[in-house]
Structures are given as structure tokens and as C-alpha cells.
Amino acid sequence: MQHEAGTRHQHDHHSGHAGHEAHHAAGPAGWGMAVRATLHCLTGCAIGEVLGLVIGTALGWRDLPTMVLAIALAFFFGYALTLVAVTRAGVGFKAAVGVALAADTLSITVMEIVDNGVLLFVPGAMDAHLSDGLFWGALALAFAVAFLVTTPVNRWLIGRGRGHAVVHAYHS
Template identity: 70%
Template sequence: MDHHTGVEQQDGRALTRSAISATAHCLTGCAIGEVLGMVIGTALGWGNLATIVLAIALAFLFGYSLTILPVLRAGVGLGAAIGVAFAADTLSITVMEIVDNLLMVLIPGAMEAGLTSWLFWASLAVALAVAFVLTVPVNRALIRRGKGHAVVHQYH
């Protein structure tokens, strides 16, 4: 094995670690928004569509907020911080939300189960876990190209 290949493997592992970290960050915001949206929609007796729209809106709100706040703390203006968050998180949150909500709709009875049901919470946990796994390669590709969370790291 020549030395160059070892360096590429190490860089690949570091890239994967960065992608996992970025996806965990995204998952945090998405999960907060998803859970709140599902809880509010279900508690108010809303239909699946309205509940999912609320959950997605809140997932984007919390996902972007978790990026904007540290960038603001780094001294960047609000407009620029919002731009950084949009550049860093839009594709990641979008993929995560499509996968998560699609699974919640496809798992039989998950959306109708109600907040006190283990089926609802287990389905949401599985949906978020699958979304995490499928979003890591998206973030890895973005970071490798200097996009996604690579944009945020210059402010940390």
C-alpha cells in the first residue's frame, strides 16, 4: 500500500465523521420539529396532511435555527447567518423530511395511532433513524464539494 492511499482513506474517514456530525445536527432540528408538529397536529385532531405540513415547517424552522444561532454568536449578521443556514441545511433537511414523513405515512396505522400509542412513537423513531442513515451520504457529498455544513465550519 502506498502512502497516498492511506492519506485518502484517512481523509475519507474524516469526511464521513463530518457528514455524520452534520446529519446528527440536522436530525436534532428535524426531530424537534417533527415531534412538535406531530404532537400538535395529533392533539388538535388535524388530518394527516395538515399534521405533516406543520411537522415539516417546524422541522425546517428548528433545523435552520440550530445553524443560525451559532453563526450569529460568531459575530455574523442575521442576513448572512440565514444565508449560511439555507446553504448548509436545505438539502439535508429536505431529504430527511421526505424520508421521515414518507415512512410515517407508509407504516400501517402510525399516523392514526395517537400520542399515547407505542406504535406512533416507535414508528417516528424508526422513521427518523432511517432518515438519518439515508441523509449521511447526502451530507458527505455536499461537504466533499465544500458545500452543506462545510460552509458552517468557517464560523466555528
């Protein structure tokens, strides 16, 4: 019994320490973690979105179904990257799904709203073909703007012990 209580005390102390780390993440170091979290999110989103746009464009789909596919794949690959990292850290699949949803949903949502919004506002971007510089230039611009908008969102989440702060706990 005493060993159990000691273990519980150590666990409670560690839990308090995790909150302490999250509090410090809001400081200058929080920007570095926010940038890394946003780059992680951007990687998954870019893989999915490019794949969706390539498939939709190659099949001659209209804008709406192409964007729906691109967004769905962006979420899929965004979550998949986190799932791989967290399961490699020894977390079971079901728990890892919960971590991925908690860590990435807001970040991916903001990123997708911003980058698709930029694509819709760039004249001719949605009608450009894969071989057009406009297609790739508009996509690069959209990702850059989404990165700039999503980084402060991730910093805010991390500063509150949410978002990629949750994932970071499994890497420590």
C-alpha cells in the same frame, strides 16, 4: 497600499486553504463531519417534527395538515439551530440566514422526505395517538432511516465544500 495587497494575498491563501480542507473532508474524516452534520439536522428536524405531530394529533387534525405543520416546524428549527451557532460565531443575522439556507436546505429536505415517507408506509402510524407505542416507535424508525439516508448526502455536500462545510468555516 502594500499592506492591502499583503492582506489580500493572505486572504486569498486562506480561501485556497478552505477549498483544500473541503477536498480532504471527502476522505475518511468526511464521514465524521457528515455524521455530526446529520445529527445536527436530525435534532432540528426532530424538535420541529415532534412538535408539529404533537400539535396536529392533539388538535385532531387530519394527516395532511399535521404533516405540513410538522415539516414547516422541522425546517424552522433546523435552520434556527444553524442560525444560533453561526450568529454566535459573530456573523450578522442576514448573512447567517444565507449560511443556514446554504448549509441545511438539501439535508433537511432529504430528511423530511424520508422520515415522512417512512411514517406514511408504517401501517397505522399516522392514525396512532400520542399515548400509543406505535406513534413513538414509527417516529423513531423514521428518524433512524432518515439519518441513514441523509448522512451520505451530507458527506457528498461536505466533500464539495457545501452543506455543513460552510458552517464549519465559521467554527474554525
